[in-house]
Amino acid sequence: MIxxxxxxxIDFGTQYDQYKTMVESxxxxxxxxxxEPETAILYEAARYSxxxxxxxxxxxxxxxTATMLGLPSDVVMPYCCAIEMIxxxxxxxxxLPAMDNDDLRRGKPTCHIAYGEATxxxxxxxxxxxxxxxxxxxxxxxxxxxxxxxxxxxxxxxxNGMIGGQIMDMVFENQAITRDMLQRMHxxxxxxxxxxxxxxxxxxxxxEQQLQQAFRQYGKAIGLAFQIRDDILDVxxxxxxxGKTPEKDERDGKTTFVSLLGREExxxxxxxxxxxxxxxxxxxxxxxxxxxxxxxxxxxxxxxS
Amino acid sequence: MIxxxxxxxIDFGTQYDQYKTMVESxxxxxxxxxxEPETAILYEAARYSxxxxxxxxxxxxxxxTATMLGLPSDVVMPYCCAIEMIxxxxxxxxxLPAMDNDDLRRGKPTCHIAYGEATxxxxxxxxxxxxxxxxxxxxxxxxxxxxxxxxxxxxxxxxNGMIGGQIMDMVFENQAITRDMLQRMHxxxxxxxxxxxxxxxxxxxxxEQQLQQAFRQYGKAIGLAFQIRDDILDVxxxxxxxGKTPEKDERDGKTTFVSLLGREExxxxxxxxxxxxxxxxxxxxxxxxxxxxxxxxxxxxxxxS
Numbered sequence: 033m034i035x036x037x038x039x040x041x042i043d044f045g046t047q048y049d050q051y052k053t054m055v056e057s058x059x060x061x062x063x064x065x066x067x068e069p070e071t072a073i074l075y076e077a078a079r080y081s082x083x084x085x086x087x088x089x090x091x092x093x094x095x096x097t098a099t100m101l102g103l104p105s106d107v108v109m110p111y112c113c114a115i116e117m118i119x120x121x122x123x124x125x126x127x128l129p130a131m132d133n134d135d136l137r138r139g140k141p142t143c144h145i146a147y148g149e150a151t152x153x154x155x156x157x158x159x160x161x162x163x164x165x166x167x168x169x170x171x172x173x174x175x176x177x178x179x180x181x182x183x184x185x186x187x188x189x190x191x192n193g194m195i196g197g198q199i200m201d202m203v204f205e206n207q208a209i210t211r212d213m214l215q216r217m218h219x220x221x222x223x224x225x226x227x228x229x230x231x232x233x234x235x236x237x238x239x240e241q242q243l244q245q246a247f248r249q250y251g252k253a254i255g256l257a258f259q260i261r262d263d264i265l266d267v268x269x270x271x272x273x274x275g276k277t278p279e280k281d282e283r284d285g286k287t288t289f290v291s292l293l294g295r296e297e298x299x300x301x302x303x304x305x306x307x308x309x310x311x312x313x314x315x316x317x318x319x320x321x322x323x324x325x326x327x328x329x330x331x332x333x334x335x336x337s
Numbered sequence: 338m339i340x341x342x343x344x345x346x347i348d349f350g351t352q353y354d355q356y357k358t359m360v361e362s363x364x365x366x367x368x369x370x371x372x373e374p375e376t377a378i379l380y381e382a383a384r385y386s387x388x389x390x391x392x393x394x395x396x397x398x399x400x401x402t403a404t405m406l407g408l409p410s411d412v413v414m415p416y417c418c419a420i421e422m423i424x425x426x427x428x429x430x431x432x433l434p435a436m437d438n439d440d441l442r443r444g445k446p447t448c449h450i451a452y453g454e455a456t457x458x459x460x461x462x463x464x465x466x467x468x469x470x471x472x473x474x475x476x477x478x479x480x481x482x483x484x485x486x487x488x489x490x491x492x493x494x495x496x497n498g499m500i501g502g503q504i505m506d507m508v509f510e511n512q513a514i515t516r517d518m519l520q521r522m523h524x525x526x527x528x529x530x531x532x533x534x535x536x537x538x539x540x541x542x543x544x545e546q547q548l549q550q551a552f553r554q555y556g557k558a559i560g561l562a563f564q565i566r567d568d569i570l571d572v573x574x575x576x577x578x579x580g581k582t583p584e585k586d587e588r589d590g591k592t593t594f595v596s597l598l599g600r601e602e603x604x605x606x607x608x609x610x611x612x613x614x615x616x617x618x619x620x621x622x623x624x625x626x627x628x629x630x631x632x633x634x635x636x637x638x639x640x641x642s
Contacts, residue, residue, distance in 0.1 A: 067497045068521065074496055074504040125462060128435075130454035149435030153458070154504050157430060157465065158496045164469045165491040173481045179473070186470040191379055192372045195463045199379040202455055216373065 044327040048092060054105060055091040055112055059083070062113040062166050077147040077155035078162070082120050085138040089258070089332070090229045091116050096324045097247070098233035108233055110170040111181055114163035115225055118189045121159035122198065124152050131202075132284065160189075180235045188228035197221025206285035214287055215256065223255035246315035250325065253309035258332050260302045263288035264295065269336060306333055349632040353397060359410060360396040360417055364388070367418040367471050382452040382460035383467070387425050390443045394563070394637070395534045396421050401629045402552075403538035413538055415475040416486055419468035420530055423494045426464035427503065429457055436507075437589065465494075485540045493533035502526025511590035519592055520561065528560035551620035555630065558614035563637050565607045568593035569600065574641060611638055 042050075059082055066075045091112035098108040127134040127142040128149060135145050144152035167182045187193055197220030204217060230251035234244055266281050267290055281288045289298040309329045313322045347355075364387055371380045396417035403413040432439040432447040433454060440450050449457035472487045492498055502525030509522060535556035539549055571586050572595055586593045594603040614634045618627045 064496065066501070068501065068505070068525075070505045070508050070518070070522075071496060071501040073508065074501065078496075121462075125458055128458065130433075130435075130449075130458060144435075150507055151504070153430055153433065153435060154500055154507075156462075157426075158500045160462065160465055161491065161495045161500060164472075165488075165495055167469075168484070168488045168491050171476060171484050171487070173478055173484065176478045179476050179478065182476070183470075183473045186466065186473050190466045190470055191369065191376060191383075191463045195459055195466060196371070196373065196376040196379065199456070199459050200373070200375045202459075203375050203378060213375070217375075220373075 051092040051095045052088045055088050058109050059113050074154055074158055077143055077151050078159050081124050081143045084140050090119055090225055094229040094232055097230050100320045101233050101237050103233055103236055110166050111232055114166045117159045117163040121156040124156040177236045181232050184228050184232055188224040193220055193224035209287050218259045222259050226255040227251035246312045250309055250312035253305050254329055254332055257305040260289045260298055263290045264298055356397045356400045357393045360393050363414050364418050379459055379463055382448055382456045383464050386429050386448045389445050395424055395530055399534040402535050405625045406538050406542050408538055408541055415471050416537055419471045422464045422468040426461040429461040482541045486537050489533050489537055493529040498525055498529035514592050523564045527564050531560035532556035551617045555614055555617035558610050559634055559637055562610040565594045565603055568595045569603055
């Protein structure tokens with residue numbers, strides 16, 4: 033367990049990359065292998081999107097939290113990979129012509145551009161289903177926490193979680209919405225998986241109510257900060273920086289924190305959310321060394337892609 | 338447990354309808370409720386497809402097998418509903434313009450015709466995820482069989498199961514394929530969920546290897562019989578009878594048992610598969626009363642829609 037007094041000397045970037053490398057090598061083995069030559073294209077399309085880069089924020093967050101709590105990384109690794117697969121499937125389906133109609137993701141052609149729409153739909157379905165195969169393989173009778181962890185993910189990804197947020201996003205298109213509505217939508221669409229990443233390792237430990245609340249607050253705050261930063265980048269960054277089409281939100285009739293509040297107020301809100309995250313970390317810091325999570329917050333706010 | 342000597346007197350049709358009614362009322366409660374007014378459309382679209390009729394062959398098969406083995410129906414009901422949701426999500430996605438492009442399903446407009454493509458994609462995703470929420474809610478530490486059951490479904494629905502079959506179906510379009518390839522494709526696409534329905538209740542009982550093999554053989558045979566009958570109906574039945582567009586397979590460049598073998602040979606193969614199913618039931622019959630499964634086989638072969 034990394035307590036305050038034995039914090040490692042390794043710098044944030046190196047540590048982040050270490051976590052990321054661990055996740056990426058596990059992702060490939062967890063994806064599994066085709067058992068028939070004719071289904072190879074399904075695995076290839078899924079692998080294409082899964083390994084297309086990306087910051088791996090969710091699994092890194094989960095690994096970092098687990099490490100902080102003193103959990104071995106292999107306890108949470110299956111859940112890290114499952115959540116990254118769920119995140120990836122949601123991107124593949126979101127990018128489809130009938131949804132956000134995006135040709136570019138992480139600087140590469142989106143899955144349906146590279147493999148066709150039908151294969152992209154099935155590759156998304158496959159990644160979602162594969163996530164649950166992995167989760168169920170990790171459920172252990174002798175460890176009831178593994179069942180709680182599995183349920184946490186299934187709820188975060190579902191109709192009252194991520195998918196609920198996706199439908200709200202659609203329903204809100206070309207509609208005048210309030211700040212509260214925008215925030216509730218993002219809390220589900222992006223927030224619920226991010227909160228799950230922070231909360232999941234806690235299930236394997238005995239932690240007090242107050243500490244759990246602080247973790248939840250931290251997760252919610254960085255989920256929101258992530259989204260506000262995204263909205264700001266959408267109007268300030270180039271396609272090259274973003275790896276996806278900029279100014280898309282306006283084109284799609286989507287309300288963003290910038291279009292709703294203006295650029296300056298969105299920056300204020302981002303700063304306020306940052307403060308909120310730091311307050312939560314102060315509580316956690318009484319028990320655990322939060323250096324990494326502190327720097328992770330800065331990283332999410334600073335990021336230019 | 339329904340042994341040979343205490344078979345019920347109730348006729349097949351009545352029993353089938355009883356199982357079907359039990360499933361349909363459970364489906365609605367397992368689907369759950371939205372927690373935000375703005376996500377209501379997601380639940381509505383999922384409910385629309387889930388409750389659009391259909392024969393409920395999979396959950397009825399599972400319930401009948403469970404009853405035969407002496408299991409209370411509530412032990413398998415969550416899995417019955419989860420499998421029906423997985424089946425329904427696969428139909429919603431299969432019907433999409435980028436996939437089979439079908440406007441009609443069970444005599445009603447398909448999900449994307451009724452709710453638009455984007456909502457249909459999300460409703461499918463939601464049903465798949467919801468299936469796993471239900472499955473995970475049913476996992477019990479004190480009952481390891483519940484974990485085996487969950488894994489059985491996740492594998493049957495995955496890349497080496499149903500989704501694998503869907504991609505093979507796509508890859509085989511407009512291609513000359515052999516009888517073996519056609520059969521392997523259907524074994525995955527339709528067969529794997531049907532086999533899972535027959536095998537799942539066995540996980541909760543102590544059954545001999547030989548009996549398990551007979552159940553698997555039965556499941557495989559009726560899965561195949563179901564598909565051959567489907568292919569024959571595709572060229573002989575009207576849209577009205579089918580509740581979907583007939584002669585679609587030819588239009589889509591899909592090989593069927595009829596196009597590959599001719600109508601007469603397809604009928605022969607159907608009869609042979611029927612014999613195969615009955616041989617398996619003879620083995621099972623030494624232990625359990627198979628009256629319902631016997632009549633179920635006839636029902637699947639006779640059906641005109």
